[in-house]
Amino acid sequence: MSTRSVIIAQLEQVADEHKQTLAPLSDDLKLLDSGLDSLGFAVVVARLEDQLGVDPFSSDEEMDFPVTLGDFIGAYESLVR
Amino acid sequence: MSGSAASLWQRIAAQGPLRERFLRGIGSSVKLGDLQGASSLGGDFRGLRGRSVLIATEEQLTAALALIELDGIAARMVLCPPGRSTAEIESIARQAEADAILYDTDDQRAALARLGMPVRCTASLVPSPGAAERGHPTTTQPTEWVLLTSGTTGEPKLVVHSLATLAGDLQTSTAAATGTIWSTHYDIRRFGGLQILLRALLCGGSLVLSDPEEPIHDFLQRTARAGVTHMTGTPSHWRRVLMSGSAQLLDPAYVRMSGEIADQPILDHLRATYPRAAIVHAFASTEAGLAFEVTDELAGFPESFVSRTDSQVQLRIEHDSLLIRSPRTSSHYLNGCAEALRREDGFVDTQDLVELRHGRYHFVGRRGGIINVGGQKCHPEEIESVINRHPRVRMSLVRSRKSPLLGSVVVADVVLNGAEAAEPARDAASVTVRNEILAACRESLSAHKVPATIRIVESLDMTPAGKLRRPNA
Numbered sequence: 001m002s003t004r005s006v007i008i009a010q011l012e013q014v015a016d017e018h019k020q021t022l023a024p025l026s027d028d029l030k031l032l033d034s035g036l037d038s039l040g041f042a043v044v045v046a047r048l049e050d051q052l053g054v055d056p057f058s059s060d061e062e063m064d065f066p067v068t069l070g071d072f073i074g075a076y077e078s079l080v081r
Numbered sequence: 082m083s084g085s086a087a088s089l090w091q092r093i094a095a096q097g098p099l100r101e102r103f104l105r106g107i108g109s110s111v112k113l114g115d116l117q118g119a120s121s122l123g124g125d126f127r128g129l130r131g132r133s134v135l136i137a138t139e140e141q142l143t144a145a146l147a148l149i150e151l152d153g154i155a156a157r158m159v160l161c162p163p164g165r166s167t168a169e170i171e172s173i174a175r176q177a178e179a180d181a182i183l184y185d186t187d188d189q190r191a192a193l194a195r196l197g198m199p200v201r202c203t204a205s206l207v208p209s210p211g212a213a214e215r216g217h218p219t220t221t222q223p224t225e226w227v228l229l230t231s232g233t234t235g236e237p238k239l240v241v242h243s244l245a246t247l248a249g250d251l252q253t254s255t256a257a258a259t260g261t262i263w264s265t266h267y268d269i270r271r272f273g274g275l276q277i278l279l280r281a282l283l284c285g286g287s288l289v290l291s292d293p294e295e296p297i298h299d300f301l302q303r304t305a306r307a308g309v310t311h312m313t314g315t316p317s318h319w320r321r322v323l324m325s326g327s328a329q330l331l332d333p334a335y336v337r338m339s340g341e342i343a344d345q346p347i348l349d350h351l352r353a354t355y356p357r358a359a360i361v362h363a364f365a366s367t368e369a370g371l372a373f374e375v376t377d378e379l380a381g382f383p384e385s386f387v388s389r390t391d392s393q394v395q396l397r398i399e400h401d402s403l404l405i406r407s408p409r410t411s412s413h414y415l416n417g418c419a420e421a422l423r424r425e426d427g428f429v430d431t432q433d434l435v436e437l438r439h440g441r442y443h444f445v446g447r448r449g450g451i452i453n454v455g456g457q458k459c460h461p462e463e464i465e466s467v468i469n470r471h472p473r474v475r476m477s478l479v480r481s482r483k484s485p486l487l488g489s490v491v492v493a494d495v496v497l498n499g500a501e502a503a504e505p506a507r508d509a510a511s512v513t514v515r516n517e518i519l520a521a522c523r524e525s526l527s528a529h530k531v532p533a534t535i536r537i538v539e540s541l542d543m544t545p546a547g548k549l550r551r552p553n554a
Contacts, residue, residue, distance in 0.1 A: 039455065
């Protein structure tokens with residue numbers, strides 16, 4: 001399973017659990033417009049850390065917060081081969 | 082504290098025959114009657130008169146004997162809980178201005194002798210000329226009892242009590258029948274265990290001591306063989322009993338919990354396991370002393386306790402925190418003088434948070450243990466109580482996990498019952514359980530309290546005090 005598909009699956013899972021409806025997912029979709037709230041993303045990030053072993057947003061290096069879904073997925077892809 | 086108050090030994094001896102009464106450790110046992118004319122502290126313990134004595138023995142039994150012998154003789158007795166490093170013991174000795182050290186192994190003597198006059202304490206009693214004096218009221222002096230708080234972070238605080246504040250009105254409280262054989266999962270050098278030691282000693286009973294190295298099955302077998310009917314511990318201790326598969330070795334008449342929140346599932350589990358037992362949970366803190374007992378087998382305590390005026394102990398709720406004013410409150414801290422133990426009006430703020438629901442106050446956690454999820458506060462215990470309702474869950478620990486998005490999120494470690502416990506996280510059944518727990522949490526908790534992740538684990542770490550080890554508390 002590719003990093004991208006792991007992330008997509010997790011977003012769908014959490015949205016489902018939180019009874020939130022995801023917008024059609026595309027790389028240029030703004031996260032704030034995605035339908036998932038900040039708590040939902042926090043949960044996704046925690047779970048992805050368990051699944052993929054990385055949390056790109058807690059690394060020591062200065063890191064821009066992702067704006068789009070493409071940024072979000074890219075941050076993981078840059079750390080997971 | 083009154084200089085004329087009877088010492089512990091005098092109060093024990095005043096109860097009549099001591100022959101059948103005992104204190105029993107894992108390897109050795111002492112009959113209280115044998116202390117008449119003999120001592121655990123060598124030939125003559127009178128050299129300890131007026132001293133500040135650090136009780137640093139490894140065995141609980143020798144510590145108990147020292148307490149019995151030195152109350153009314155020493156100026157101060159400091160109860161050093163087990164498992165302390167030499168450096169920690171040194172720090173405690175310094176803060177308590179100890180000038181005598183009780184030990185029971187050669188290694189300890191080597192490490193600790195320079196801290197003060199070393200005195201070996203042993204369960205093999207030797208005849209002592211000083212023992213007869215113990216009974217003379219004129220020879221007693223008030224003795225401070227110093228306990229360490231079981232704080233999981235930072236330096237422990239040294240809390241000053243007296244026999245009067247520790248024992249209070251024990252004789253008039255529940256389950257004090259003469260001849261009762263007690264046991265406790267607690268170490269008697271901590272508040273919860275010391276309460277049971279004093280209960281046994283002052284109410285005509287005997288006590289079987291626990292040992293941290295002893296497997297739970299062996300401990301239960303040993304207590305059953307000794308005829309123990311009254312057993313106490315934290316809810317975590319009792320969960321361990323229920324997980325051991327050996328719970329049925331005991332047939333207690335009285336089961337008591339304190340030191341942690343007793344939730345309804347543990348009360349119900351104990352009720353089902355021990356149909357003939359009275360099941361009691363109590364609230365006490367090292368500083369405030371024993372505050373109240375709950376005997377109706379329901380979690381929390383009745384709202385009416387707060388307005389009670391017929392009791393020596395008064396409760397008050399301020400800013401959701403439970404406050405206690407009691408004659409059993411400790412007088413002061415030996416260290417950390419900057420912090421007042423009680424307020425000017427005599428109330429101690431326990432920092433234990435309660436919430437009123439349907440006429441009962443329920444504990445929801447510690448003021449310090451709060452997890453802040455994006456500015457919204459979560460009490461781990463509240464979430465654990467929901468998780469613990471799942472029939473396959475034995476126990477759980479909710480903790481904070483750093484979140485780059487919200488500061489923290491809530492995560493849970495869960496121990497399952499029975500066969501699943503051996504094969505964690507692997508099979509489809511655990512996935513189902515995990516989803517069911519999440520569903521239950523979502524149903525009864527607000528969204529930020531629902532754990533972001535649930536990890537099935539084989540066991541959870543406990544502190545030496547028998548409480549769940551909480552990384553953030």
